Amino acid sequence: MKVINVNLSYNSDFVTQVEEESGQKLNNCYQCGKCTAGCPYTDEYDIAVSQIMRLTQTGQKDKVLNSKSLWLCASCESCTARCPNKIDVARIMDVLRHMARKEGYIGIHTIKTFWDSFLGSVKNNGRVFEVGLLANYISHTGRFWTDMGLGHKVLPKGKIHFTPSEMQGKKEVTKIFIRFKEESAKCRAREKSREISADSRSPQDEYVPELRLLSRVFKHRNLH
Amino acid sequence: MKIGVFVCHCGSNIEATVDTAAVAAAARQFPGVAFATDTMYTCSEPGQDEIVAAIKEHNLGGVVVASCTPRMHEQTFRRTVERAGLNRYLFEMANIREHVSWIGKDREANTNKSIDLVRMATEKLTHNRPLYSKKFDINKRVLVIGGGVAGIQAALDCADGGLEVVMVEKTSTIGGKMAKLDKTFPTVDCSSCILGPRMVDVAQHPNITLYAYSEIEEINGYVGNFEIKVKKKATYVDWDLCTGCGICMEKCPSKKATDFFNEGIGKTTAINIPFPQAIPKKAKIDPAFCTKLTKGKCGVCAKVCPSGCINYEMQDEFITEKVGAIVTATGFDLFDWSVYGEYGGGRYPDVITGLQYERMLSASGPTGGHIKRPSDGKEPKNIVFIQCVGSRDKSVGRPYCTGFCCMYTAKQAILTKDHLPESQSYVFYMDIRAIGKLYDEFTRRAMEEYDTKYIRGRVSMIYPKGDKLLVRGADTLMGSQVEVDADLVVLAVGAEAAAGASKLAEKLRISYDTYGFYMEGHPKLKPVETNTAGVYLAGACQGPKDIPSSVAQGSAAAAKVLGLFSKDQLESDPQVSIVDIKRCIGCGKCIKTCPYGAIKETELRGMVKADVIETICQGCGICTSTCPQGAVQLQHFTDNQILSEVNALCQF
């Protein structure tokens, strides 16, 4: 087990950034563990949420941002609702995830891809188009069997549509994403110019227009 | 007036952020200042000697000390100047520690502010006049409010010291929370064996008058001469006749009354004596549950009572008592844990409080000392104790540590094993606070000898699963979520200020903190005094305390009262209002506003004038700001004195 030098390994910029972006004070945490006690996802976490809090408090950036737990948090708010110190733990998890994403920490590929596919769908259609989202997700993960078993249950119910719901202002929504990407790029550029050693692993994923992919996916499963 | 100024370093407390030499140098330039210096510790013996010497050497007429808050050392320095032959009121303090050096690190700004505060003090001092105390007689009786262990200790110590004691207890028996306990930590002594004889002593002591089932209605007067109005609540039983035989309880058909003494574990009868060792052992009727009182039907107790003491017509009675000092020992109550929805908020019968568990453990309790689940009466096997419920929790407004829960939980875990050798206890804790003689050894025993499983972490949720309760917590030392299938969950519920504590404080005119606990005179040096002369504190009303601390404070309060009453007369504070007869037009506004009735009307050559009764005036100065003529002036805080301070600060 690695010995940690408490003062040398303390990344104060990281602590400051988490506190600023989350609006929470990390020193308010006294490690009672109530967040871990209530977290429905603890079973799957590689680092329990109370320990994420401790590692963040002690400035262990790399270990925190590498944690798979960040990607498994469903923002169910159990931790926030019950924290005796009124810390919005879920928001800290959110902020850590943003940081991990921006700095290219891989996290859990499937979950990140699902979220990206979801947003891609919103970007292209203004609303979520469930079939398209699934198609995109599958094409990025190669997980063909994901939910195809549900097809025969859901299809006859008339719940699944093969064309996205039409809305007029979808271009406005697309523009939100474009501007967001531009702003993030500007932001990253500023950060890079500030710190030369900035990590330059994979940038934000491109959202692939799903409709194009649809035919490809459904060729494998003869669902039509 | 020749003024001397002494600027204190207070070691580095002031000097580190205030240039005291510069402050003294600036003070030398103020009008009237004949001498100014900076000293290391002005309150120390050499420091005080320096003041005395300077007064004599420079023939000073008044002294300013710039140091800590006057609430700390004003009395000290008044005695110092008196030693040098000055009147004690020819002295002023500038608070350059609490109000300057401790609240900022900017040395330049602090030095400048200190100079300002010294200027203010010297300006006020030039307007000071010598003031002289008067003596007044005192009533050497003491009122003890609250009959828990702290109040009992204070009452017995005072009574043994020869004072007459009046004890007022809210419930129908004395004994307080301690009477509800089965055993006490760390000795596992039987609680009622220790407390019982003390309760009997109270009942039998010739110097103690006990008003049980009574409350304080009104308090008037001041140190040495308080007047107390006590409300004796209607018991519907003539206690002069009641023998405590208990036949009424046996026969009462209304058996669903809330059993307050047993913390709601089980029910009691509408007419009841809380427990066999109650003092006084007298019955009272709970009117909410008595069908005679609610519906006019029944009357069984009146029929069966051999001494004919039942009186359904009884009314509350008011009694006036005169005392010279008051000991407040109103104790604590348990935090209302139902705000913890995640623990069921009271919906699950097998989640109980530590105090309810005590009643269950007690041989004279509702289960006869058998541990049984309230839901089905079964013996539990797995018992989970959860600590810090309503303690150290900002989210429920209780950030403080109650201090004794760790210990009573360890005790209960040990007793559980004694009662049910097959059982297994689990304790969820955050930190173990066992700071007392033999305390830590005791919690270690719970783990080492009684195999109590201590789990470091809070519990997030309790929910029923079959006939068990699933307790989901964390073990932060393992770094994982843990679950326990529990048969019974005992919450170590924290203490909060007793219900009604703030209302009583307002009657006593003492301060209380954000949580309703009473404020002591000084956190270190005046732990039993309050800021109101003649009112003392004992026990958990000042903050959560275990039994030894409560008893110690009870004795300490008694010592203070005995000390106060060691003289036959007290000196009045001369900082009182006086009336300038020439300016007074007899409008009577001051008489109306005085909260103490200390101003009366007199006649002077056929004209109405106001007159202050010096020994009653408490020196608030409301009359001074009310008087349209400026005729009533509060000594030491006259209009001129305060305006001189304003002018010292604000001058174009």
Add this chain to the structure above:
Amino acid sequence: MPVLEGTELRIVGFLCNWCSYGGADTAGVGRFKQPTDLRIIRVPCSGRIDPLFIVKAMMNGADGVLVSGCHPRDCHYSEGNFYARRRLEIIEKFLPILGYEPERFAYTWVSASEGQRWQEVVTSFTDQIHKLGPAPKILGPQASDTLSVMEAAL
């Protein structure tokens, strides 16, 4: 100079001895950092505060006046803070007539245990005064007029 030129403004505080002065002490004991502008005058009770003290302070050049007493019903002298509140409410309405922004004056309740609250009160009131800047200077014969108006009104 009473205040540091350029960085401080003149703020006078009137505090009752039992609650707020104690609260300010508690803040000091707790080392709760505060701006340095405020100078505190100790009075036994907020009921002792004559509105004229406040007017006088303002007219003599104070940029802000802060009054603090015990919480309602927690007065050491039973009811002094009720009298204080009545008078101070009048002052609040009166200041604009005298030519001062009403925000230059505030009254609040801080108990002896509330060190942190005192820190918040001082910090926010000082900020408020700095936002307003130095008070208008009312001098000369006009000043005595105002005073007499004030006296008559009270």
Add this chain to the structure above:
Amino acid sequence: MNTSLNYAYYPGCSSTGTSIEYDMSSRAVCAALDIQLNDVPDWSCCGSTPAHTVDHTLSSALSARNLDQVASMGLDSCITPCPSCLANLKTAKHRMEDAGFRDKVNNLLDKPANTQVGTKSVLQILVEDYGVENIKKKVVKPLTGRAVGAYYGCILNRPAELMQFDDREHPMAMDNIMEALGATVVAFPLKVECCGASFGIPRKDLVMRLSGKLLDTAKGIGAMALVTACPLCQMNLDMRQAQVNNANDSHHDMPIFYFTQLMGLALGLTEKELGIDKLCVSPRTVLDAMASEQSVKERAA
């Protein structure tokens, strides 16, 4: 009773697909109670969980566009059936009270958004604005005969400071409605426990475990059906119930209703207009039992 309940209605994306029956039944119930719903004309996705896991400004921008549309409708309050949309719309309004954040969000939009509009859930206005007592008066076919549990999910009332609705640990809104409808309500102990949320696709195993636990608990307390107020909860428990059974070797056959569907039935609406046929786990047995209990009662009367 307030006779003129009138709201902007934000259906949310899932209403166009997997939770179409929630949308249908919400509209039908509101119509039956004379609550007027005005569709937000060109609503777009609120961003849901994925958006706030990427960035808070992006998430708020997606929600703000919708709040702005509601504001331009001239209505001061908006309702949505979906708790996830609700949380996003409320969070956006709350965060945009901060000027700095507001600027950043407006930067992403075509024009600065008016986000003054408050949002509530359909459930909230039914219990708070319409009132459980008034619902009770409208019941024509009481839901007698079968025990139902109410499952609220994790974000309908959390965080409490933001959502400002019902108890954070022990909500009662749906329990009270169900009781008013004449159902036997069994106290469901895991009312606010997470079902696995949006992990159904990327980490199905999580949903299997968490939803499985909910179904086990429901069965344990003798519930014959659960009612929900969240499309994601309903989907995980209903559509994935067979998967849960497969994964956990369990044999649940528990209908999962939207509370609006049972409300509609009690108000006398048809199964068709409430989308009862869209449920994956057949509610036939439970509904038939309710119907026969009713007729027994009617005959007895």
